[in-house]
Amino acid sequence: MENFIGLISFLVLMIAGYLFGSYAERKHYKSILQREEQYRNVVLMALRLPRVSHVEHTQLVSGSVVISVDYFKRFLASLRMLVGGRLNSYESLLDRARREAILRMQKQASDMNASSVYNIKFETSSISKGQKDRVGSIEVLAYGTAIVGK
Amino acid sequence: MTDDQEPMPSQNPVIPEGINAVRENPFKELLLLTTGIAVALVIVSLVLWQSLSWGAKFIPLSWEMRISDSIAQQFEDTSEQSMMLQARLDHILQAMEYDGKVPLQVHYVDDDLVNAFATIGGHIFVFRGLMDILQTDIGLDMVLAHEAAHILNRDPIQSLAGAVGVQLVVALITGNGDFGQMNGIIDMGNQLMFLTYSREQERVADAMALDALASLYDDLTGADELFVWFAQDDNDAPEFLSSHPLPDARIEAIRNRLSQ
Numbered sequence: 001m002e003n004f005i006g007l008i009s010f011l012v013l014m015i016a017g018y019l020f021g022s023y024a025e026r027k028h029y030k031s032i033l034q035r036e037e038q039y040r041n042v043v044l045m046a047l048r049l050p051r052v053s054h055v056e057h058t059q060l061v062s063g064s065v066v067i068s069v070d071y072f073k074r075f076l077a078s079l080r081m082l083v084g085g086r087l088n089s090y091e092s093l094l095d096r097a098r099r100e101a102i103l104r105m106q107k108q109a110s111d112m113n114a115s116s117v118y119n120i121k122f123e124t125s126s127i128s129k130g131q132k133d134r135v136g137s138i139e140v141l142a143y144g145t146a147i148v149g150k
Numbered sequence: 151m152t153d154d155q156e157p158m159p160s161q162n163p164v165i166p167e168g169i170n171a172v173r174e175n176p177f178k179e180l181l182l183l184t185t186g187i188a189v190a191l192v193i194v195s196l197v198l199w200q201s202l203s204w205g206a207k208f209i210p211l212s213w214e215m216r217i218s219d220s221i222a223q224q225f226e227d228t229s230e231q232s233m234m235l236q237a238r239l240d241h242i243l244q245a246m247e248y249d250g251k252v253p254l255q256v257h258y259v260d261d262d263l264v265n266a267f268a269t270i271g272g273h274i275f276v277f278r279g280l281m282d283i284l285q286t287d288i289g290l291d292m293v294l295a296h297e298a299a300h301i302l303n304r305d306p307i308q309s310l311a312g313a314v315g316v317q318l319v320v321a322l323i324t325g326n327g328d329f330g331q332m333n334g335i336i337d338m339g340n341q342l343m344f345l346t347y348s349r350e351q352e353r354v355a356d357a358m359a360l361d362a363l364a365s366l367y368d369d370l371t372g373a374d375e376l377f378v379w380f381a382q383d384d385n386d387a388p389e390f391l392s393s394h395p396l397p398d399a400r401i402e403a404i405r406n407r408l409s410q
Contacts, residue, residue: 018176040161051158076176079183088179092171116158 017072025092032099039106043116050118050147061117062143063104066127067097069136094140098122101142114146191319198315206311207304211252211272214307218271231258235276235294242295245362246302254301256294264379268297269345270306280376288367289375295359300347303354309345356400360407374404 045051050058069077073089080087101122109117123141167173235256243254254272264279274297284290300306347355363373377400 022176036162042162043159044162072176076180076183079180079187082187083183086172088172088174089176092173095171 013071014075017070017075021070021072025096028096028100032096032103035103035107036099039103039110042106042109042114044102044106044120044144045116045118046120048119050116050145052116052147052149054149056148059112059114059146059148060143061105061108061112061114061146062141063101063106063108064139064141065097065101065104066137066139067093069093074136094138097138097140098142101140105142105144109146112146112148114148116147117144118147120144195316195319198319199312202315203308203312206308209304209307209311211301211304215252215271218269218273227258229258231278231281232256238291239274239294239298242291242298242362242366245365246295246298246358248298248302254298266293266297267345268300268306270310272301274298274301283379284375286372286375288363288370288372291363291366292359292373293376295362296355299355299358299362300351302358303351305347305351305355306345309347313345352400353403356403357407360404370404370408373408374401377401377404 069090073093076089077087080089102120105117105120121143123139123143125139125141127137127139235258239254239256243250248254252272254274256274256276258281259275259277261277262279263277264283266274266276266280268274274294276293280293281290284293360370360373363370377398381398381401
């Protein structure tokens with residue numbers, strides 16, 4: 001009986017994780033693509049020193065995202081960890097997080113009429129570090145120097 | 151800013167999708183991984199089960215007793231039935247030419263269950279329910295000889311070792327194994343009662359039992375008494391049948407032997 005309840009709750013969590021997770025992912029990618037188009041003119045540069053003249057002022061801009069993995073993805077990853085290979089289920093999650101962090105940074109830059117952001121860096125940190133049986137969540141932080149021209 | 155540098159881009163490039171994250175149906179991956187891992191798991195379990203069962207026969211019977219003694223103590227009794235059964239068993243063991251280095255003990259269990267089983271450490275348990283059914287001496291001796299044959303063939307420890315191996319694999323994979331349990335086999339009391347044997351092990355034990363009975367009785371008629379009862383009354387059988395399958399086939403084997 002105990003095993004049966006365990007199996008049912010596992011299936012419910014898997015199905016819920018898959019349905020909500022894939023719905024959220026589709027919706028998020030749609031939004032990401034649309035906003036990337038919107039902020040395409042806020043130029044992102046990894047260079048440390050700006051190559052623009054007439055700089056009015058510069059300012060630190062940042063975008064931060066905290067994401068959590070769903071049950072389905074976590075189970076898939078735990079199976080994958082037995083045999084090795086690409087963790088596809090986590091890759092899409094982190095891809096979304098990085099792009100979302102950049103978009104939030106771009107929005108901040110755009111709000112102050114900046115034309116570009118230089119010296120972009122990423123930070124990633126795990127929030128549920130090393131805790132067994134906890135759903136993993138991580139933060140992705142993107143930051144850079146916004147250049148506001150005249 | 152110097153003139154030889156390329157001009158500053160006016161907008162961000164469109165980066166193609168599907169490089170950092172592959173967009174494919176995760177169900178495909180789930181299916182592939184689960185089947186692959188399940189197959190590997192079954193193979194590892196089988197290998198471990200087979201090799202442990204094979205290797206277990208090299209464990210001396212006296213070592214088995216150390217594991218089982220604490221359980222057997224609970225059943226220690228000096229009732230009339232136990233003494234009677236023990237006397238019969240000793241008689242049968244003589245017929246089997248057992249060297250007697252490790253004593254085999256039989257315990258009477260006051261319970262309705264129609265069952266008798268042999269477990270590790272040379273212990274045989276006979277339930278009241280079974281004794282009530284068996285009317286003849288030879289019927290009871292057949293059961294005792296059959297269980298004694300299991301012990302002499304080292305079937306209980308082989309069955310247990312195989313089961314422990316499979317449990318180990320399952321515990322390793324699911325990650326919630328209680329490895330303390332591996333030390334305290336005592337926790338597996340249930341398992342010691344319901345060790346299962348292969349058909350081959352049952353066949354060999356039947357044959358050994360009949361050999362022993364042949365030297366004790368002039369006529370083997372009635373040795374199949376218990377199996378006949380099970381074949382008639384299969385409502386009551388499941389628990390016993392789970393460890394002693396196919397009564398019909400075994401009656402036939404015994405009858406063949408009788409007709410020789």
